[in-house]
Amino acid sequence: xxxxxxxxxxxxxxxxxxxxxxxxxxxxxxxxxxxxxxxxxxxxxxxxxxxxxxxxxxxxxxxxxxxxxxxxxxxxxxxxxxxxxxxxxxxxxxxxxxxxxxxxxxxxxxxxxx
Amino acid sequence: xxxxxxxxxxxxxxxxxxxxxxxxxxxxxxxxxxxxxxxxxxxxxxxxxxxxxxxxxxxxxxxxxxxxxxxxxxxxxxxxxxxxxxxxxxxxxxxxxxxxxxxxxxxxxxxxxxxxxxxxxxxxxxxxxxxxxxxxxxxxxxxxxxxxxxxxxxxxxxxxxxxxxxxxxxxxxxxxxxxxxxxxxxxxxxxxxxxxxxxxxxxxxxxxxxxxxxxxxxxxxxxxxxxxxxxxxxxxxxxxxxxxxxxxxxxxxxxxxxxxxxxxxxxxxxxxxxxxxxxxxxxxxxxxxxxxxxxxxxxxxxxxxxxxxxxxxxxxxxxxxxxxxxxxxxxxxxxxxxxxxxxxxxxxxxxxxxxxxxxxxxxxxxxxxxxxxxxxxxxxxxxxxxxxxxxxxxxxxxxxxxxxxxxxxxxxxxxxxxxxxxxxxxxxxxxxxxxxxxxxxxxxxxxxxxxxxxxxxxxxxxxxxxxxxxxxxxxxxxxxxxxxxxxxxxxxxxxxxxxxxxxxxxxxxxxxxxxxxxxxxxxxxxxxxxxxxxxxxxxxxxxxxxxxxxxxxxxxxxxxxxxxxxxxxxxxxxxxxxxxxxxxxxxxxxxxxxxxxxxxxxxxxxxxxxxxxxxxxxxxxxxxxxxxxxxxxxxxxxxxxxxxxxxxxxxxxxxxxxxxxxxxxxxxxxxxxxxxxxxxxxxxxxxxxxxxxxxxxxxxxxxxxxxxxxxxxxxxxxxxxxxxxxxxxxxxxxxxxxxxxxxxxxxxxxxxxxxxxxxxxxxxxxxxxxxxxxxxxxxxxxxxxxxxxxxxxxxxxxxxxxxxxxxxxxxxxxxxxxxxxxxxxxxxxxxxxxxxxxxxxxxxxxxxxxxxxxxxxxxxxxxxxxxxxxxxxxxxxxx
Numbered sequence: 001x002x003x004x005x006x007x008x009x010x011x012x013x014x015x016x017x018x019x020x021x022x023x024x025x026x027x028x029x030x031x032x033x034x035x036x037x038x039x040x041x042x043x044x045x046x047x048x049x050x051x052x053x054x055x056x057x058x059x060x061x062x063x064x065x066x067x068x069x070x071x072x073x074x075x076x077x078x079x080x081x082x083x084x085x086x087x088x089x090x091x092x093x094x095x096x097x098x099x100x101x102x103x104x105x106x107x108x109x110x111x112x113x114x
Numbered sequence: 115x116x117x118x119x120x121x122x123x124x125x126x127x128x129x130x131x132x133x134x135x136x137x138x139x140x141x142x143x144x145x146x147x148x149x150x151x152x153x154x155x156x157x158x159x160x161x162x163x164x165x166x167x168x169x170x171x172x173x174x175x176x177x178x179x180x181x182x183x184x185x186x187x188x189x190x191x192x193x194x195x196x197x198x199x200x201x202x203x204x205x206x207x208x209x210x211x212x213x214x215x216x217x218x219x220x221x222x223x224x225x226x227x228x229x230x231x232x233x234x235x236x237x238x239x240x241x242x243x244x245x246x247x248x249x250x251x252x253x254x255x256x257x258x259x260x261x262x263x264x265x266x267x268x269x270x271x272x273x274x275x276x277x278x279x280x281x282x283x284x285x286x287x288x289x290x291x292x293x294x295x296x297x298x299x300x301x302x303x304x305x306x307x308x309x310x311x312x313x314x315x316x317x318x319x320x321x322x323x324x325x326x327x328x329x330x331x332x333x334x335x336x337x338x339x340x341x342x343x344x345x346x347x348x349x350x351x352x353x354x355x356x357x358x359x360x361x362x363x364x365x366x367x368x369x370x371x372x373x374x375x376x377x378x379x380x381x382x383x384x385x386x387x388x389x390x391x392x393x394x395x396x397x398x399x400x401x402x403x404x405x406x407x408x409x410x411x412x413x414x415x416x417x418x419x420x421x422x423x424x425x426x427x428x429x430x431x432x433x434x435x436x437x438x439x440x441x442x443x444x445x446x447x448x449x450x451x452x453x454x455x456x457x458x459x460x461x462x463x464x465x466x467x468x469x470x471x472x473x474x475x476x477x478x479x480x481x482x483x484x485x486x487x488x489x490x491x492x493x494x495x496x497x498x499x500x501x502x503x504x505x506x507x508x509x510x511x512x513x514x515x516x517x518x519x520x521x522x523x524x525x526x527x528x529x530x531x532x533x534x535x536x537x538x539x540x541x542x543x544x545x546x547x548x549x550x551x552x553x554x555x556x557x558x559x560x561x562x563x564x565x566x567x568x569x570x571x572x573x574x575x576x577x578x579x580x581x582x583x584x585x586x587x588x589x590x591x592x593x594x595x596x597x598x599x600x601x602x603x604x605x606x607x608x609x610x611x612x613x614x615x616x617x618x619x620x621x622x623x624x625x626x627x628x629x630x631x632x633x634x635x636x637x638x639x640x641x642x643x644x645x646x647x648x649x650x651x652x653x654x655x656x657x658x659x660x661x662x663x664x665x666x667x668x669x670x671x672x673x674x675x676x677x678x679x680x681x682x683x684x685x686x687x688x689x690x691x692x693x694x695x696x697x698x699x700x701x702x703x704x705x706x707x708x709x710x711x712x713x714x715x716x717x718x719x720x721x722x723x724x725x726x727x728x729x730x731x732x733x734x735x736x737x738x739x740x741x742x743x744x745x746x747x748x749x750x751x752x753x754x755x756x757x758x759x760x761x762x763x764x765x766x767x768x769x770x771x772x773x774x775x776x777x778x779x780x781x782x783x784x785x786x787x788x789x790x791x792x793x794x795x796x797x798x799x800x801x802x803x804x805x806x807x808x809x810x811x812x813x814x815x816x817x818x819x820x821x822x823x824x825x826x827x828x829x830x831x832x833x834x835x836x837x838x839x840x841x842x843x844x845x846x847x848x849x850x851x852x853x854x855x856x857x858x859x860x861x862x863x864x865x866x867x868x869x870x871x872x873x874x875x876x877x878x879x880x881x882x883x884x885x886x887x888x889x890x891x892x893x894x895x896x897x898x899x900x901x902x903x904x905x906x907x908x909x910x911x912x913x914x915x916x917x918x919x920x921x922x923x924x925x926x927x928x929x930x931x932x933x934x935x936x937x938x939x940x941x942x943x944x945x946x947x948x949x950x951x952x953x954x955x956x957x958x959x960x961x962x963x964x965x966x967x968x969x970x971x972x973x974x975x976x977x978x979x980x981x982x983x984x985x986x987x988x989x990x991x992x993x
Contacts, residue, residue, distance in 0.1 A: 032141060033148040051145065051170075052177045055138075059184045063123045064116060071137075074144070076151070081141050 017049065017057050019100060022085060022093040025067050031080040032058060058083060066092050127185045134185055138178060146171055192502075196509035203510055210482060211514070214475045217881065218518030218564060219525055221471030224874070226526025226557045228464045231533055232457050233556075234547040240446055241374055243314025244406075248445040249416065251281070251403035256437050257712070262399040264434070265389045267427060271403075271440065274423050277416035281405040282306035284378065285387055290650050290846045291346070292359035299648055299846035300342065300382035307386055310337070312406055313377070319343075320354040320369030323386050330390035334365035340373040342382045360385075362652040379542065397434035404445065416442050449542050455946050456867050462943075463619060463874045466612045468560065469567070470878050473609040474885045476568035477602050479511065481892050483576035484598050490576055503577040511569025519561030526557065538862030571601060602889050606882075607925045607932070613875075613882040614933025614966055615940065620868075620875035621958040622944055622951055627868040629950040630861055636792030636801060637686055638727030639853040642820060643827035644685060646848030647838055649815040656776065657742075660813040662841065667719060667819075669837045675824050676834075680725040681809070681817040682718035686792040687856055692716050693773055697805065699758050700768035700782060708757040713803040714794060715773060717812040723749075723789050725822050733765040733787030740786075740808035747811075748783035753803040755788045764788060771805065775812050783807070796860050798949055820853075827852045867947060879966075883973040890922055890977040901981050915978040922974035930966055934959060 024035045024042075035058075036049045061067045066089030074080040085093070127134060149167035154160055171177075204211045239245045253263035263271070268283050275281065287302045310322035322337055338346075338353070347353035347367075357364045365385065387401075407416055424439035483490075493503055527549050534547040575598060647666070649659045663681050670679040684692035693715035698704050720736040722728075731752055740747055748769065755764045764785045771781050783805075791801035809817075819838075823830050831850040838847050858865075894901070901914055941953030951958075 031144070033145045036145075037152075050172065051142075052172050052180060055142065055177055056180045056184060059181055063120055063184065065119060074148075078144055078147070079140065080144050081137070 014053075014057070015096070016100070017053060018061060019093065019096040020047070020049075021054075021057060021061060022066060022089055022096070025083050026085045026090065026093060029070075029072070029082040029084040031074060031082050033080075035083070061089070065089070124185070124187045128187060128190065131185070135178075138181055142174060142177065146174075192505075193509070196506050197513060199506065200510035200513045204513065207482070210478055214478055214514055215518050215521065217471045217474050218515065219521035220877070221468035222519055222522025222557065222560050222564065223525025223529060224464045224877075225461075225468050225560055226522060226553065227529030227533060228457075228461050229556045230526065230530035230547050230549070230553050231537075231541075231544065232461050233550070233552050234534075235450055235541060235543045236454055236457060237552065238543075238546065238550075240449070242377075242445075245446060246444070247279075247407040248313070249278075249405050249407060249413070249442040250445050250448045251405050251420070252441045252443065253399060254439040254441045257710075259441055261438075263401045263403060263440070264396050264399045265394040265401055266391060266396040267435065267438075268401050268403065269389065269391060270427060271420075271423055274426070275405075275419060277408055277411045277419040278405040279408040280308055280312045281403060282309045282312050283387055283389075283401040283403050284309070285401050287385060288648075289361045289383075290648070290844070291382075292844065297650075297844045297846040299646065299848050301380055302383040302385060303378060303381055304387035305384050309384065309404075312404065315372065315375055317369040318372040319351060320367070322369055323384075328386040328388055330388045330393075332386060332388055334360070334363050334385060335368045336360070336365045337369040337371055337384045338367055339371050339376070339382050339384075343370045362650060374546075395434075396431055405442065413442060413444065453541050453863075455943070456863070459619070459943060459947065460867065460870055463616055463871050466616050467874050467878050467881070468564065470609045470612050470881045470885075472564050472567040473605045473612075474881055474888070475514070475564075476572060477605050477885055477889060479568060479572040480575065480598055480602050480605075481888070483507065483572045486576065494577075500577050504573050507573035507576050508565070508569055511565050511573065515561045515565040515569070518564075519557060522561070523554075523557045526553075538866045539859060540863050541866075575601065599893075602892075603925055606885055606889050607929045609882045609885050610926055610929025610966070610970070611932035611936060613878045614930055614962060615937045616871070616875045616878045617962045617966065618934065618937035618958060619940075619944060620871040621962050622941075622948055622953065622955060623864075623868045623871050625955065625958055626948040626951045627861070627864050630797055630864055633793065633797040635686060635797065635857065636728060636790050638822075639857050641823050641825070641827050642726070642853035643823055643830060643834065643850065644821075644853055644856065645819050645831075645834070645850040647681070647817060647819050648846060648848070650844060650846075651815055653842070653844065654815055656813040656815075659815040660810045663719060663809065663817060666838055666841055667721070669840075670819070670821060670834055673830060673833050673837065675830055677822040677824055678721055678725040679819065679821045680719045680721040681819050682716055682722050682806075683814045683817055684714070684716050684794070685818045685820060685853075686726070686794055687796060687853070687860055692794075692804075695771050695773035697754070697758065697772070698770045700770055702767075705758060705760055707760075711757065711803065713754060713805050715771065715805050715807065717807045717809045717814045717817075719809045719817075722806070722820070725820050726792075727822075728792060729790040731788045731790060732763070733785070735787055735789070736806075736808040738810075741810045742778065744811070746780040746783045747786040747808060749787040749789055749806040750785055751789055751791050751801070751804040751806075753791050753801055754805060755785075757803060769805070775807070779812055797857070864947070864949070879969055883969050886922055886926075886970055887973040887977065890918060890974050891980070893921060894918060894977045894981045897981075905982075911982040914982050918978040918981050919971065919974050922970055926967060926970040930963055933966075934963070 020039055021035060024030065024038050027038075030038065032051075032054060036051070036054055039047050039049050058067070058069075062069050062083070066086055067083045068086050069081050069083050071079060072082045146164075146167055149171065150160070150164045153163035153166050158166060240248070242248060251263075252259065253261045253267070255261050263283075265283070272281050283306050285304045287304045289300055289302055291298045291300050305323075307323040307325050307328040310317070315322075317337060318340065320337075323335065326332065327335060336358070343349060343353055347356070353367050353370065355366065355368075357366050359365075360383075371384070405416075407413070420440040420442055424435075428435045428438065490503060490507075493506075494500070530547050530549075530553075534544050537544045647663075649662060654662060667679045667681060670676055694712045695715055696710065697708075697713050718736070720738060720740070723730060723735045732755075733749070735749060736747070748771075750758075750764065750769075758764070758769070759767060765787070767785050768782055769785060771783065773781070775781060789806070792804070793799065794802040794804060819834070821827065821830065821834055828850070835847050835850060838845055901917075904914060904917075937959075938954060945953055
């Protein structure tokens with residue numbers, strides 16, 4: 001969705017975090033720790049997700065029907081909650097990604113104007 | 115759609131709370147372990163790794179809190195928390211809770227009971243289809259706006275009217291129902307064939323009348339009332355098609371009315387009204403009419419239509435119809451209109467009681483919240499929003515009110531049942547009182563209103579603690595803020611004012627009732643047995659009926675315990691059952707004051723005046739010599755003598771009665787005697803002018819038997835009945851009762867209203883007294899220190915007592931003044947209920963003032979005494 005008005009910083013970050021989580025989960029079932037690790041690694045240590053925002057976000061995304069959760073066994077034989085993307089979540093991810101790319105391109109254009 | 119999903123999740127969370135918490139904790143600890151393991155893998159020692167992980171993780175509890183925001187329905191859970199907390203709080207102070215619950219449930223219960231009656235009588239629509247369109251159509255004369263109509267006028271009206279979808283006529287049909295062992299007198303009505311369809315009533319059994327059945331010469335068919343069907347036919351379906359002997363005619367039962375249908379009130383049967391236009395006179399007014407407004411017709415246009423027809427009829431038949439008209443009144447208005455003011459007064463009175471009860475509970479809560487200011491201050495100090503605190507305090511009030519509301523509902527239903535059972539006759543539809551949705555909603559609304567009244571102010575007050583002030587050590591204890599004290603004082607003033615208003619109203623009603631029952635009826639009502647004895651006309655012609663009554667009375671006189679016996683067409687107090695006529699003095703002009711006056715004509719046996727105890731003022735009563743063939747005589751009441759023969763002796767003068775007394779009965783009579791006036795139609799109405807005629811000369815077959823007994827009249831009831839039956843099996847004897855019971859029943863409604871308002875006023879006074887006591891006792895406990903100082907400095911006991919009493923006197927005087935003012939302003943609403951008492955009766959106002967001040971002083975007495983008995987050392991030390 002196009003953002004016509006400047007939303008406050010909180011919302012932007014929340015929407016972006018959701019998108020990142022969805023993308024990470026799209027690559028296969030993963031637990032909370034795995035999500036934060038993957039985002040950190042792929043972004044080259046730039047994006048470090050705070051646990052305080054990760055877990056509420058995971059709950060929210062699950063409630064909204066974009067990811068689904070199930071308990072499983074982790075790589076070191078511990079019980080952990082794994083998340084994967086739902087079809088609705090996949091559609092949401094595509095929409096959010098497209099929207100983000102439009103936004104980023106627009107911002108870049110403005111910054112490049114002399 | 116998203117929102118719905120979220121909502122469903124949250125609702126599901128309410129039951130899975132524990133599981134959610136556990137899983138969250140497990141997930142977070144897993145994350146922590148992985149983080150620690152990750153650090154350990156990078157070279158830190160296990161403890162350092164763990165500590166670093168924990169530091170990076172942030173506060174676990176905070177994360178949990180953030181997650182919890184997603185769980186469950188926050189507001190619902192906080193409500194649950196508040197309720198549990200409130201319940202605990204109530205349990206911890208059982209004295210307060212019990213007092214508040216008792217007060218509130220009494221108030222709510224009383225209101226529910228009265229509202230049930232108001233609902234059944236005034237609010238519920240009549241049990242007919244589309245009852246708002248039903249009208250009662252009266253005939254009107256210049257003197258009487260609620261008179262009856264004649265059959266010929268009715269047929270013309272029915273033919274010419276344009277505003278009604280249907281119109282039906284009713285005529286009284288009291289009849290003798292022959293039975294196996296005893297004949298029974300029943301009240302029925304002859305009605306037009308469309309009567310039941312007009313009202314929209316379908317019979318419970320069988321059918322109602324077909325349109326042809328009200329033609330003259332038609333068969334006699336009956337629709338029985340449900341009660342009669344149960345009583346005489348055992349409620350059997352086989353009653354349909356049976357024939358019964360009604361007034362010596364054989365009538366077939368064709369239907370049974372539904373159980374709840376009782377219109378007109380007390381009807382035992384309905385039969386078709388078979389009018390023969392050829393045989394009717396236009397002047398015989400024995401019909402009353404009901405009609406249904408046509409679609410889209412208003413009452414006003416229907417009335418205009420009726421007026422037009424009345425004018426035409428008066429022009430076409432000037433003799434009977436001059437000055438007569440029709441009046442249409444909505445049926446419900448006509449049925450319940452005259453009890454509406456009284457019921458509304460009762461509802462208002464009981465509402466005042468509830469307000470006073472709320473005042474007391476509010477004061478209790480204020481005192482309580484003063485004691486909890488420390489707790490509230492701590493809540494505020496750790497971050498509770500003011501709204502949250504208010505909500506918490508309000509929840510306690512809500513819980514209290516809901517509990518009281520439930521108890522009040524039970525009380526109210528029970529009370530309504532009592533009212534319906536013990537209520538006086540004359541309040542229509544009282545038997546329909548029952549619990550329905552409207553009563554339930556009313557109770558709920560009353561409960562919520564009480565919360566708003568007594569809970570809101572203390573909650574708002576209590577949530578506003580001056581934090582530093584309260585938390586300081588020096589201010590422990592329950593000393594309330596100034597605003598608290600002021601608020602409680604205001605509440606007491608309001609309570610006292612309302613109490614005074616209620617007391618004045620009740621006092622006025624009581625004085626009115628006392629005056630009413632002290633009205634002298636004009637005869638001796640004690641030990642007087644009465645019953646209706648009607649002779650079936652197919653067995654007794656006029657001469658024989660006179661003989662029969664004479665024989666029956668002779669036999670009754672010889673019964674042991676009987677002092678005298680007589681009979682008359684109409685008896686006092688109940689006596690609307692008489693002929694009416696105009697009277698003219700023979701050979702002299704009618705005095706102006708008596709022009710067009712209708713007098714009551716009452717054929718009586720010779721012993722009538724002696725038996726009833728009506729004083730003979732001049733001349734003689736009737737004797738056995740007043741027989742047909744002897745000169746026609748009359749005995750007049752004093753009012754007749756005064757009005758028609760002012761200043762002269764009426765004995766021996768002649769009067770002419772404008773009424774057909776029967777064949778060979780002269781209408782010109784000689785006045786043989788003058789007797790005292792009696793209250794003919796109830797105590798509240800003035801004495802009516804009556805002309806008595808000797809029964810032998812003017813026989814009438816439907817008389818009331820009156821028997822003066824030496825002892826308890828009812829003990830002889832059976833014997834008198836048997837004496838009648840011995841003469842003729844087939845003579846129905848009506849209800850046997852005593853004149854005292856009739857008199858008592860005639861004031862049944864004023865007694866009912868007076869008793870109820872007195873009960874409410876007493877309740878209000880008690881509650882207000884308790885309130886005064888409570889406030890004063892609390893105030894004394896606050897001022898212990900001050901009192902101790904005063905007494906230590908030498909104040910005498912009485913001056914300390916006076917100090918406390920003065921504190922009570924100020925609100926009492928203010929409340930009294932306000933209350934008397936309000937009572938005066940509202941007094942007009944009572945005016946219709948009062949007899950002989952003006953709304954501003956100074957005696958009542960004075961008595962109420964004295965009573966209130968006395969009660970306030972009494973209530974203050976104990977705290978005042980306690981104040982003087984204060985332990986000096988303790989109070990001085992109490993800082």
